[in-house]
Every structure is written in C-alpha cells, then in structure tokens.
Amino acid sequence: xxxxxxxxxxxxxxxxxxxxxxxxxxxxxxxxxxxxxxxxxxxxxxxxxxxxxxxxxxxxxxxxxxxxxxxxxxxxxxxxxxxxxxxxxxxxxxxxxxxxxxxxxxxxxxxxxxxxxxxxxxxxxxxxxxxxxxxxxxxxxxxxxxxxxxxxxxxxxxxxxxxxxxxxxxxxxxxxxxxxxxxxxxxxxxxxxxxxxxxxxxxxxxxxxxxxxxxxxxxxxxxxxxxxxxxxxxxxxxxxxxxxxxxxxxxxxxxxxxxxxxxxxxxxxxxxxxxxxxxxxxxxxxxxxxxxxxxxxxxxxxxxxxxxxxxxxxxxxxxxxxxxxxxxxxxxxxxxxxxxxxxxxxxxxxxxxxxxxxxxxxxxxxxxxxxxxxxxxxxxxxxxxxxxxxxxxxxxxxx
Numbered sequence: 001x002x003x004x005x006x007x008x009x010x011x012x013x014x015x016x017x018x019x020x021x022x023x024x025x026x027x028x029x030x031x032x033x034x035x036x037x038x039x040x041x042x043x044x045x046x047x048x049x050x051x052x053x054x055x056x057x058x059x060x061x062x063x064x065x066x067x068x069x070x071x072x073x074x075x076x077x078x079x080x081x082x083x084x085x086x087x088x089x090x091x092x093x094x095x096x097x098x099x100x101x102x103x104x105x106x107x108x109x110x111x112x113x114x115x116x117x118x119x120x121x122x123x124x125x126x127x128x129x130x131x132x133x134x135x136x137x138x139x140x141x142x143x144x145x146x147x148x149x150x151x152x153x154x155x156x157x158x159x160x161x162x163x164x165x166x167x168x169x170x171x172x173x174x175x176x177x178x179x180x181x182x183x184x185x186x187x188x189x190x191x192x193x194x195x196x197x198x199x200x201x202x203x204x205x206x207x208x209x210x211x212x213x214x215x216x217x218x219x220x221x222x223x224x225x226x227x228x229x230x231x232x233x234x235x236x237x238x239x240x241x242x243x244x245x246x247x248x249x250x251x252x253x254x255x256x257x258x259x260x261x262x263x264x265x266x267x268x269x270x271x272x273x274x275x276x277x278x279x280x281x282x283x284x285x286x287x288x289x290x291x292x293x294x295x296x297x298x299x300x301x302x303x304x305x306x307x308x309x310x311x312x313x314x315x316x317x318x319x320x321x322x323x324x325x326x327x328x329x330x331x332x333x334x335x336x337x338x339x340x341x342x343x344x345x346x347x348x349x350x351x352x353x354x355x356x357x358x359x360x361x362x363x364x365x366x367x368x369x370x371x372x373x374x375x376x377x378x379x380x381x382x383x384x385x386x387x388x389x390x391x392x393x394x395x396x397x398x399x
Contacts, residue, residue, distance in 0.1 A: 010081045026054065034125065061076065061091070062231075092363060103366070104366055108329070152226075166203065167203060171276050191240045212284075252266060288300040299315075305396075312387075314375065318377050326370065326388070329365055332363075335387060
C-alpha cells in the first residue's frame with residue numbers, strides 16, 4: 001500500500017508536477033474511431049463483452065459509469081513515481097487525499113472539496129446517439145453531479161473524420177415539446193428518428209463548442225478533446241443510431257426508480273430554452289482565442305465562456321523554451337512533438353500498447369502552476385503541442 005508519506009515524497013521529488021499513466025476506457029456501444037494512438041490489436045484488450053476502447057481519460061479522480069463488468073477503479077488516473085516502477089503507482093485521488101490544497105489549491109478545496117473536473121479523448125468512428133447530460137438538480141435526485149462539458153477537435157488526432165463528421169445540437173426553434181414527447185413515446189416501438197427535429201453543424205477542426213447540462217446533442221464521428229465536470233450521467237433520447245439499437249434503460253438509467261416510466265419526467269431533464277435557442281451557434285460555438293505568447297511559443301484558449309471548465313492549447317516551436325505560468329492546478333496531454341515538461345521528459349505518443357506507460361500526460365499542482373512550468377521543445381522540426389485542462393477561473397474569457 002502506498003502511504004501518504006510516499007505520496008508526499010513523490011510530489012516533492014517531482015516539484016509538484018506528477019506524471020500520469022494512460023487510462024483507456026471501453027464502451028459497450030458504437031464503433032471505435034481508432035485514433036487514440038493505441039496499438040491496432042488492443043482496441044478489444046478488455047474482451048468483447050466490455051466493448052472496444054473508445055476513450056482515454058485525463059486527470060480523473062472519479063470512476064466511470066460503465067456497467068457491472070467494469071473494475072472498481074475504471075476511469076481513475078494513476079501517478080507513476082520517478083522510479084518508473086508501475087507497482088508503486090497511486091491514484092490521483094489518493095494524491096488529492098494526502099496533499100489536499102498543496103495539490104489543487106485552497107480555492108478548489110474550499111469551493112469543491114477537491115479537483116472537480118476531468119478531461120478525455122472521445123473517439124467514436126460513427127455518430128453517437130442524441131442524448132443529454134443531467135443538470136445539477138436532476139443529477140442530485142439520483143445521488144450524482146451534473147455534467148457540463150466542452151469540445152475541441154484537435155487536428156493532430158484527426159487524420160480521418162469517421163463516417164459522419166457532423167454534430168446535432170438541441171432542436172430546431174420551431175419544434176415543440178409535444179413533438180419531442182411523441183418521439184420519446186416511440187422509443188420501444190421503432191426508430192424514433194429524433195434527430196429529424198434537431199439542427200446539425202459540420203465539425204471544424206481546431207475549433208470547439210460548450211454544451212451545458214440539459215442540451216440534447218449527438219456528437220459526430222471526430223476524435224474530441226472534452227474537458228468536463230466530475231460526472232458521467234446522461235439520458236439517451238435516440239433509440240437507434242448508426243444502425244445500433246439502444247434499450248429503454250439508456251433513456252432512464254439516471255432517473256429515480258419511480259420516474260423511469262414517466263415520459264414527462266424525462267422531458268423535464270431538458271433545458272428547453274437552450275435547446276431551441278435560435279442563435280445556438282452564436283451562443284455556444286467556441287473558436288480559439290489568443291491566450292498569451294512569447295519568443296517561440298503561444299497559447300490559445302480552446303475552452304472558455306462557461307463557469308465550469310476551461311482549456312488552453314500550448315505550442316512551443318522547435319528549439320524554443322518557455323516558462324508558462326497559470327492561475328492554479330491543471331492537467332495536460334502532449335499531442336505532438338517531444339521535449340521536457342517541468343524537468344521531465346515528455347513525448348506525444350505514437351502507438352501505445354494497452355497497459356504500457358507513456359510520457360505524454362501530467363498533472364501540475366497549484367503551486368507549480370503559479371510558479372511556472374518550464375517547457376522545452378527538443379525537436380528539430382515539429383512543434384511541441386500540449387492541451388491543458390482545468391476548472392474555470394477569473395482569468396478565463398467569458399465569451
């Protein structure tokens with residue numbers, strides 16, 4: 001068992017910058033996009049009953065809702081100590097419990113009791129079902145948290161765009177609740193074709209969106225970087241997507257037991273005003289914004305304009321060095337190039353075997369983030385590109 005003393009020792013040895021192990025997550029539905037830089041033989045590494053691996057989670061202190069076959073720690077991020085001995089790994093949750101504000105900062109400890117968000121690569125080769133994530137009020141009724149989330153489409157991980165690179169958001173402004181209700185009543189009778197009531201937007205690489213709780217959406221077949229709140233709760237409104245049939249349980253699994261057959265309760269999970277916003281793109285589309293620059297480096301805001309989650313894209317040019325300061329703690333993932341990050345070797349993964357260690361993911365403590373992390377690009381040709389995710393703070397653009 002890894003003791004708090006050992007955790008503190010690793011924390012100090014790495015000067016508050018923790019190297020994380022890659023955490024891959026299977027899903028039993030839909031088809032994998034195969035863009036996670038995982039070995040082609042390993043997408044079913046956990047067996048066909050678990051489904052293919054379609055996600056990689058970052059900076060996570062929560063487990064995923066993934067059915068009775070999932071291990072108890074699925075989704076949790078693990079810290080790899082400087083020794084590189086995987087037997088000495090411990091979870092980021094363990095580090096949070098041992099270090100508290102030393103890791104995440106006083107503000108997050110006081111406001112949320114710890115690290116309140118995570119991020120992931122979402123990698124489906126086909127469009128996903130039209131679904132929503134619960135609001136904080138609705139999630140509280142089943143003992144969970146609400147789930148705001150954001151999307152960014154990194155060009156480095158999208159050498160192909162899958163079968164349908166288009167995302168549906170909400171419903172057409174002329175659609176009524178009664179029309180949606182009628183489609184939900186068809187859930188077990190036949191294809192409810194609920195996206196006929198929606199609006200579709202072609203995905204633009206290098207841009208993103210913010211999706212509030214209660215907004216119905218059907219993500220397109222592009223690998224997506226998703227900063228989001230510490231929750232994994234949804235309600236699936238579409239019963240057949242890309243030819244795959246979804247049972248009624250997908251619609252109501254996060255409803256109280258006495259509401260599972262109540263279609264009006266399911267309808268109440270929607271934030272209707274946001275779903276039929278006539279200016280939806282103007283409200284929720286997120287093109288990148290400048291976040292800072294220096295000699296040989298620049299940062300962009302890629303997630304912003306909401307009170308929950310934020311993200312930046314840091315680019316350091318070949319041979320350049322940057323000292324990057326932030327307002328607090330953050331997690332990050334290198335997606336292109338190689339060099340050093342906080343004194344540790346880093347390199348974007350090219351092809352990982354399931355269970356292999358990597359040098360592309362880190363968690364930066366609040367003190368280290370404020371002091372500044374030195375980033376060096378050792379490549380002759382390629383930029384070093386790092387995506388950084390963190391809870392929203394006062395310095396994040398409001399729109």
